[in-house]
Amino acid sequence: MMKTLDRARTKRVAALVLLAFALVARTAAPAPAAAKAEKLSPPQGWVAPDRQRAIERAHENVPFVSQVKDECFVCRQQRLRNEGYGIDDITDACFLLDSPIIKKRSDQYMPVRFMHSKHAAALNDCTVCHHLRPADPQGKETSRCVACHRQAFDPRHPDRVGLKAAYHLRCIGCHEQMHKGPVDCLGCHDKNVPDHNRLVELPDHPKPSQVTVECLRCHKRQGREMLKTAHWLWRGNSAYTMGRRKEVQSGKGTNAVNNF
Amino acid sequence: MDAQACPVNQRFWTPGVVVLAFLMAAGAVAIVARFVGGIGYVSNLSNARPWGIWVGIDVASGVALAAGGFTTGFLAHIAGRHYYEPIVRPALLTAMLGYTFVVLGLIIDIGRSWAIWKPMIFHNTNSVLFEVAMCVMFYLNVLYLEFAPIVVERYKGRVRLPGLLAIFNGPAEALLSLADAVLPKIMWILIIAGVVLSCMHQSSLGSLMLIAPTKIHPLWYTPILPLLFLTSAIAVGYPMVVFETTIITSSLKRDGEMHILASLTRITIFLLGFYMVLKVGDMVVRGTYVYLLDGTAQTNSFLVELILGVIVPWVMLLCPAVRRSRRALFIACTMIVGGVLLNRINVFIVGFTSRLSDGSYFPSVSEILVTVGLISGLMFIYRVLVTYLPVLSGAHQEVSS
Amino acid sequence: MRLNRRGFFKVVGAAGVAVAGTGQNAGAWHSKAPKDPYGCLVDLTRCIGCRKCEEACNRVNRLPPPELPFDDPTVLDTRRRPTDKAYTVVNRYYTGKLDERSKLVPTFVKIQCMHCQDPACVSACIVGALTKKENGAVHYDVGKCIGCRYCMVACPFEIPAYEYYDPITPRVMKCTFCYERISKQGGLPGCAEICPVEALTFGKRSTLLEVARKRIKQDPARYLDHIYGEKELGGTSWMYISGEPFESVGFRPLPAEPIPRLTETIQHSLFSYLWSPALLFALLGGLMWSTHKKQNTSEKGGES
Numbered sequence: 001m002m003k004t005l006d007r008a009r010t011k012r013v014a015a016l017v018l019l020a021f022a023l024v025a026r027t028a029a030p031a032p033a034a035a036k037a038e039k040l041s042p043p044q045g046w047v048a049p050d051r052q053r054a055i056e057r058a059h060e061n062v063p064f065v066s067q068v069k070d071e072c073f074v075c076r077q078q079r080l081r082n083e084g085y086g087i088d089d090i091t092d093a094c095f096l097l098d099s100p101i102i103k104k105r106s107d108q109y110m111p112v113r114f115m116h117s118k119h120a121a122a123l124n125d126c127t128v129c130h131h132l133r134p135a136d137p138q139g140k141e142t143s144r145c146v147a148c149h150r151q152a153f154d155p156r157h158p159d160r161v162g163l164k165a166a167y168h169l170r171c172i173g174c175h176e177q178m179h180k181g182p183v184d185c186l187g188c189h190d191k192n193v194p195d196h197n198r199l200v201e202l203p204d205h206p207k208p209s210q211v212t213v214e215c216l217r218c219h220k221r222q223g224r225e226m227l228k229t230a231h232w233l234w235r236g237n238s239a240y241t242m243g244r245r246k247e248v249q250s251g252k253g254t255n256a257v258n259n260f
Numbered sequence: 261m262d263a264q265a266c267p268v269n270q271r272f273w274t275p276g277v278v279v280l281a282f283l284m285a286a287g288a289v290a291i292v293a294r295f296v297g298g299i300g301y302v303s304n305l306s307n308a309r310p311w312g313i314w315v316g317i318d319v320a321s322g323v324a325l326a327a328g329g330f331t332t333g334f335l336a337h338i339a340g341r342h343y344y345e346p347i348v349r350p351a352l353l354t355a356m357l358g359y360t361f362v363v364l365g366l367i368i369d370i371g372r373s374w375a376i377w378k379p380m381i382f383h384n385t386n387s388v389l390f391e392v393a394m395c396v397m398f399y400l401n402v403l404y405l406e407f408a409p410i411v412v413e414r415y416k417g418r419v420r421l422p423g424l425l426a427i428f429n430g431p432a433e434a435l436l437s438l439a440d441a442v443l444p445k446i447m448w449i450l451i452i453a454g455v456v457l458s459c460m461h462q463s464s465l466g467s468l469m470l471i472a473p474t475k476i477h478p479l480w481y482t483p484i485l486p487l488l489f490l491t492s493a494i495a496v497g498y499p500m501v502v503f504e505t506t507i508i509t510s511s512l513k514r515d516g517e518m519h520i521l522a523s524l525t526r527i528t529i530f531l532l533g534f535y536m537v538l539k540v541g542d543m544v545v546r547g548t549y550v551y552l553l554d555g556t557a558q559t560n561s562f563l564v565e566l567i568l569g570v571i572v573p574w575v576m577l578l579c580p581a582v583r584r585s586r587r588a589l590f591i592a593c594t595m596i597v598g599g600v601l602l603n604r605i606n607v608f609i610v611g612f613t614s615r616l617s618d619g620s621y622f623p624s625v626s627e628i629l630v631t632v633g634l635i636s637g638l639m640f641i642y643r644v645l646v647t648y649l650p651v652l653s654g655a656h657q658e659v660s661s
Numbered sequence: 662m663r664l665n666r667r668g669f670f671k672v673v674g675a676a677g678v679a680v681a682g683t684g685q686n687a688g689a690w691h692s693k694a695p696k697d698p699y700g701c702l703v704d705l706t707r708c709i710g711c712r713k714c715e716e717a718c719n720r721v722n723r724l725p726p727p728e729l730p731f732d733d734p735t736v737l738d739t740r741r742r743p744t745d746k747a748y749t750v751v752n753r754y755y756t757g758k759l760d761e762r763s764k765l766v767p768t769f770v771k772i773q774c775m776h777c778q779d780p781a782c783v784s785a786c787i788v789g790a791l792t793k794k795e796n797g798a799v800h801y802d803v804g805k806c807i808g809c810r811y812c813m814v815a816c817p818f819e820i821p822a823y824e825y826y827d828p829i830t831p832r833v834m835k836c837t838f839c840y841e842r843i844s845k846q847g848g849l850p851g852c853a854e855i856c857p858v859e860a861l862t863f864g865k866r867s868t869l870l871e872v873a874r875k876r877i878k879q880d881p882a883r884y885l886d887h888i889y890g891e892k893e894l895g896g897t898s899w900m901y902i903s904g905e906p907f908e909s910v911g912f913r914p915l916p917a918e919p920i921p922r923l924t925e926t927i928q929h930s931l932f933s934y935l936w937s938p939a940l941l942f943a944l945l946g947g948l949m950w951s952t953h954k955k956q957n958t959s960e961k962g963g964e965s
């Protein structure tokens with residue numbers, strides 16, 4: 001977990017540096033390059049159709065299941081297997097684990113993209129997640145999580161966990177048990193980074209050093225940390241790096257033009 | 261009363277007094293630091309250890325050792341043994357100053373010193389501390405009133421304030437006459453109230469720690485802790501009088517009132533014996549003697565407290581030879597005083613453990629300076645007051661020298 | 662000593678009457694615990710040690726920013742206690758339990774004020790600055806506090822912390838159970854709201870006890886059959902269930918006896934209506950009177 005976090009942090013620092021570059025580049029780069037990039041990227045506002053569908057599904061209104069069938073786990077497992085439930089029955093390959101129910105309480109992270117088919121193929125057992133079914137015989141055998149798991153701490157269903165906890169308990173629990181898959185926050189989520197278009201305050205044609213100063217206004221710690229990385233401290237080749245294809249003679253902190 | 265009390269008329273700035281003044285100054289610096297940087301800045305107190313020597317010594321021990329005031333008052337005025345009257349005034353003065361400094365210590369120790377009046381408005385009758393606070397407050401006033409006649413005796417009709425203050429001569433005189441007229445009529449109420457209030461808060465000081473059964477070492481945590489506190493306070497009253505009288509007489513070269521002190525200690529044998537029986541009996545009944553030899557700081561401290569502070573001096577007092585020798589008597593009484601002092605420190609500091617967090621504690625230098633400074637202040641003011649007021653009995657002066 | 666005998670007699674007599682009238686024992690001790698308080702159930706088998714609860718607590722209570730950020734995992738390497746800057750902390754314990762790959766399995770324990778049903782701190786507080794509210798929260802009113810720190814002496818869980826570096830207006834700092842938030846309809850404590858796995862379940866204490874029993878019954882291999890806080894010290898609003906012995910994850914075995922019982926019984930049986938001081942006053946008065954009378958008859962009033 002620590003390693004991942006570390007990695008996340010270096011990634012963040014790198015992203016910061018890139019962002020600085022990008023801002024500089026945008027102000028300095030000649031127009032034709034920008035035009036070319038525009039041609040290759042999808043048109044503004046385009047969303048992949050499966051993602052579009054996942055977003056819509058995440059906000060659908062699902063009827064609430066108040067009673068579940070009393071059935072032992074193994075019986076259910078066998079029954080579903082005998083009835084032939086499997087990957088075939090999957091309607092959507094990808095889900096967005098998002099819901100107004102969760103958003104209402106906290107919004108620290110971006111919703112997780114959940115690869116339904118991939119998980120189903122790996123497990124080949126629906127009951128791991130679809131552990132119970134509605135008591136109503138008309139109901140679907142495999143309901144969506146949100147059909148039962150809603151707002152946390154509902155006094156009418158005190159022993160049901162809320163939607164957010166249902167997700168986390170199931171995902172992290174399994175991943176830990178199987179030693180497979182991420183168990184830390186950033187392994188699944190992107191951080192819900194606030195919109196930097198509104199946060200960044202720069203004059204129209206900023207000098208590169210002004211950009212750095214603006215970044216450091218909030219990211220002071222990352223700035224300090226950056227000064228301790230090889231990226232900054234590199235002082236030329238060592239015995240370990242001689243003969244590599246891309247030799248770098250000096251770090252940014254030495255005599256680079258933009259060492260601020 | 262065979263000896264009229266009168267002011268001491270001797271050189272004031274002896275080396276001892278100079279040392280006192282020096283310690284007071286050091287303590288004052290530490291106190292200033294406390295009110296600038298906060299309690300954490302000068303003391304080693306922590307979240308696991310909220311009470312240190314300021315409560316254990318300045319407050320709890322201070323109250324216990326000021327017990328001479330009410331015990332002698334009881335003896336001379338309520339039980340009618342006027343024979344003991346020469347020691348009533350010094351004991352009363354000690355008690356008055358002792359409680360004054362208890363309150364000063366409290367003001368330094370509580371975080372919001374300026375809010376010290378709030379318990380008068382907001383009551384929590386479930387709180388032992390509330391009861392202690394109320395008793396101390398009332399008792400302090402009782403002590404001042406009990407002491408007032410001594411001031412009246414000295415200054416009535418002789419108020420001569422210097423310089424500009426002279427305009428207050430009239431009102432001050434009127435006040436003294438009023439006090440002279442009223443006080444003797446209500447003095448009996450004050451004396452009885454003093455004893456009642458003392459019994460209440462001396463015992464409740466023991467109940468204070470009963471709220472922490474999981475933290476106080478079982479050697480001290482007993483439901484009869486309040487009774488033990490009361491009996492030990494009563495038992496230490498007379499030895500404390502002997503202790504201070506001996507110190508004063510030797511430092512001021514006065515007559516030792518040896519005959520009075522010796523008979524006081526005969527009462528002490530009974531009182532201290534009662535305390536000892538309770539303490540040992542409690543240990544036996546609750547079976548806590550199993551801890552005695554496990555060698556921890558706490559058990560060792562308990563052993564010292566019990567053996568050197570109670571049993572040995574008690575045995576010493578049993579011998580008539582000890583009671584006749586001024587030096588041996590002083591040693592025995594010092595041990596008793598030390599034993600009770602150690603008992604309070606044990607209950608409030610040594611026996612207090614925190615199992616969940618790190619509660620190791622040793623007072624910091626500045627914390628000690630505050631305590632020492634306060635005690636020096638007390639002794640200094642004592643010396644000042646006996647210089648101006650008729651407290652110490654003056655008969656047979658210079659006899660011993 | 663001059664004695665006004667008639668006044669004396671009156672007072673002593675009145676005291677005697679007062680004692681006779683009201684001197685009964687205050688009676689048995691009664692718990693003052695609220696009937697249907699809220700509580701929180703901490704499921705140690707669920708907690709993943711993410712410290713989001715600490716972060717949320719810091720935010721909703723506007724506490725100062727921590728030295729190390731909340732996502733710094735090295736914080737868990739030291740055993741911490743709640744402080745004046747953090748009402749709640751999560752600690753990691755290795756109890757010796759191994760997973761199937763022979764790796765030590767950590768147990769994470771969030772600690773905060775237990776919001777006892779019969780709190781020692783409330784009984785102790787000299788001015789009643791601490792009170793047990795109907796909704797279960799043990800609430801601190803800084804406007805009454807004098808800073809005596811007796812509450813800290815009393816608390817068996819060693820929870821209240823003190824602002825030792827504030828010279829004039831230090832406060833006692835401890836978890837508030839988000840008193841203002843939970844007083845509102847549907848309000849949740851900051852930590853329980855954020856906890857990603859519902860290791861913290863908020864609800865009525867009675868409901869939580871049922872939930873806890875059900876969880877233990879449904880998965881006896883996962884849980885020990887002990888709800889810490891159900892009976893401890895007469896019950897606490899915050900309760901814990903665990904898969905590891907409680908002693909190995911920083912809990913102490915505690916008696917079922919509420920702490921204030923002993924002191925309150927002593928205080929009230931001795932001092933209710935001030936009967937014992939009044940009695941003592943009367944006795945001493947009687948003694949004083951009789952000694953004076955004796956001496957007066959023998960000495961014919963010959964005293965100072």
Ligand code: SF4
Nearest residue numbers: 774775777780782816
């Ligand atoms: S845990 Fe301590 S501070 Fe909290 S209610 Fe109980 S006694 Fe009071």
Ligand code: SF4
Nearest residue numbers: 786806807809810812
């Ligand atoms: S420190 Fe404040 S809250 Fe605690 S017991 Fe004293 S007055 Fe009450």
Ligand code: SF4
Nearest residue numbers: 708709711712714856
């Ligand atoms: S937020 Fe929940 S899971 Fe995370 S550390 Fe706190 S109690 Fe444990």
